[in-house]
Amino acid sequence: MNRKVIIIGSGPAGLTAALYTARANLNPLVFEGSQPGGQLTITTDVENYPGFPEGIMGPELMDKFRDQATRFGAECHFKHVTKVNFSEPPYKVWVADECYTAETIIIATGASAKMLGLESESELMGYGVSACATCDGYFFKDKKVIVVGGGDSAMEEAIYLTKFASEVLIVHRRDEFRASKIMVKRALNNLKIKVAWNTVLADILGTQKKGVHSVMLKDTQNDKTREEACDGVFMAIGHIPNTDLFVEALDADQAGYIFTKNGSTATNLDGVFACGDVQDNVYRQAVTAAGSGCMAAIDAEKYLENLHG
Amino acid sequence: MSDNVKEITSVNFETEVLKSDTPVLVDFWAEWCGPCRAIGPVVDEIANDYNGKVSVGKLNVDNENQLAMQYGVRSIPALLVFNNGAVVNQIVGAVPKNRITDILNTVISS
Numbered sequence: 001m002n003r004k005v006i007i008i009g010s011g012p013a014g015l016t017a018a019l020y021t022a023r024a025n026l027n028p029l030v031f032e033g034s035q036p037g038g039q040l041t042i043t044t045d046v047e048n049y050p051g052f053p054e055g056i057m058g059p060e061l062m063d064k065f066r067d068q069a070t071r072f073g074a075e076c077h078f079k080h081v082t083k084v085n086f087s088e089p090p091y092k093v094w095v096a097d098e099c100y101t102a103e104t105i106i107i108a109t110g111a112s113a114k115m116l117g118l119e120s121e122s123e124l125m126g127y128g129v130s131a132c133a134t135c136d137g138y139f140f141k142d143k144k145v146i147v148v149g150g151g152d153s154a155m156e157e158a159i160y161l162t163k164f165a166s167e168v169l170i171v172h173r174r175d176e177f178r179a180s181k182i183m184v185k186r187a188l189n190n191l192k193i194k195v196a197w198n199t200v201l202a203d204i205l206g207t208q209k210k211g212v213h214s215v216m217l218k219d220t221q222n223d224k225t226r227e228e229a230c231d232g233v234f235m236a237i238g239h240i241p242n243t244d245l246f247v248e249a250l251d252a253d254q255a256g257y258i259f260t261k262n263g264s265t266a267t268n269l270d271g272v273f274a275c276g277d278v279q280d281n282v283y284r285q286a287v288t289a290a291g292s293g294c295m296a297a298i299d300a301e302k303y304l305e306n307l308h309g
Numbered sequence: 310m311s312d313n314v315k316e317i318t319s320v321n322f323e324t325e326v327l328k329s330d331t332p333v334l335v336d337f338w339a340e341w342c343g344p345c346r347a348i349g350p351v352v353d354e355i356a357n358d359y360n361g362k363v364s365v366g367k368l369n370v371d372n373e374n375q376l377a378m379q380y381g382v383r384s385i386p387a388l389l390v391f392n393n394g395a396v397v398n399q400i401v402g403a404v405p406k407n408r409i410t411d412i413l414n415t416v417i418s419s
Contacts (some may be wrong), residue, residue: 032347034402034403034404034405035344035347035403036347036403037343037347040343041343041344041346041347042343042344043343044341058343059343059346062343063346078347078350078351078405078406079405080405096407125384125401126383126384126387126401126402127381127383127384127401128383130383130384132384134341134343135342135343135344135384135385136383136384136385138339138341138370139377139382139383139384140383208381209381210381211381211383232383
């Protein structure tokens with residue numbers, strides 16, 4: 001069956017696009033990907049989503065987004081798109097060997113935590129290395145952990161981890177944080193948090209069986225390396241857009257963020273739209289993602305109207 | 310939760326997991342873990358699909374911290390596959406269903 005709309009991604013952008021296209025009777029099919037609900041599902045309290053004055057838990061908010069979209073007929077599948085072909089309409093999307101086609105595609109695949117690229121980092125991911133303090137902090141009760149990064153998410157992770165860990169060492173390559181002042185103040189005032197300035201993580205030592213036992217830290221001022229004992233390493237060095245599937249077909253900037261036309265969600269291909277963090281490296285908020293998801297739905301609806309007259 | 314999914318605790322761990330006649334998939338999870346909620350329905354589906362071939366259990370790490378520590382779980386969801394009393398494979402994080410079934414199929418046919 002050739003669909004009117006396929007939406008790839010299920011964070012605030014994808015599910016808002018699903019809500020709007022469902023209400024426009026376009027019967028959207030949503031591929032939720034490997035992290036249904038997106039990045040908010042690995043946070044705790046969301047305090048800045050309007051309409052929830054007391055705050056709301058990230059996973060709960062995303063359940064509400066999904067419920068609202070499915071109420072109007074959006075079909076959400078916990079499936080991960082593995083290949084696309086946008087060379088001509090109808091556009092093709094594969095989930096392993098199953099092929100789906102649609103007249104329009106809305107890309108809302110968001111962004112993922114960036115990794116340093118160390119071999120030990122990927123080997124020990126889930127075995128002491130983590131990109132999600134709220135998921136894994138619990139396993140580091142009374143242990144010493146390292147947080148790598150200097151932005152708001154690094155501060156947030158470090159502060160959150162003090163609920164469990166005995167000591168949190170923030171490793172940052174510069175001599176000041178780029179995080180907002182309020183977050184830096186909260187972090188530096190916390191007695192459990194220490195900072196290694198001008199320092200980079202050179203290696204992580206441990207095994208999958210026994211976990212992490214230490215890290216190698218390099219001082220960028222004098223290039224000296226030292227070993228620091230710790231039980232866990234949390235990466236918070238920023239995000240990369242999830243655009244591997246689309247780089248051939250779509251214009252993107254050097255970091256991989258998809259280009260959209262000013263004031264719209266249109267990409268360089270007619271009928272392919274992009275919304276949320278996958279095309280936004282500036283605002284990156286749930287509410288801006290939701291807003292652009294709504295734009296993508298309206299853009300897709302208009303495109304289909306013009307197509308069918 | 311599917312009827313085919315057992316709640317695993319330190320009390321029944323030995324009989325249900327270590328001494329099971331079939332391979333066992335144990336989902337280490339917690340209420341507060343978003344990705345665990347995402348993968349929960351998939352684990353339920355697998356329990357129904359593999360009924361009789363693989364037993365499926367859920368282990369709440371908040372209640373069974375000792376077992377989580379014993380098996381070196383440092384990130385959830387963690388899906389550990391046991392066969393003849395030992396861990397033969399494990400998956401960390403919410404992954405698509407076919408990643409899990411591929412592993413189960415290999416374990417069953419071995």
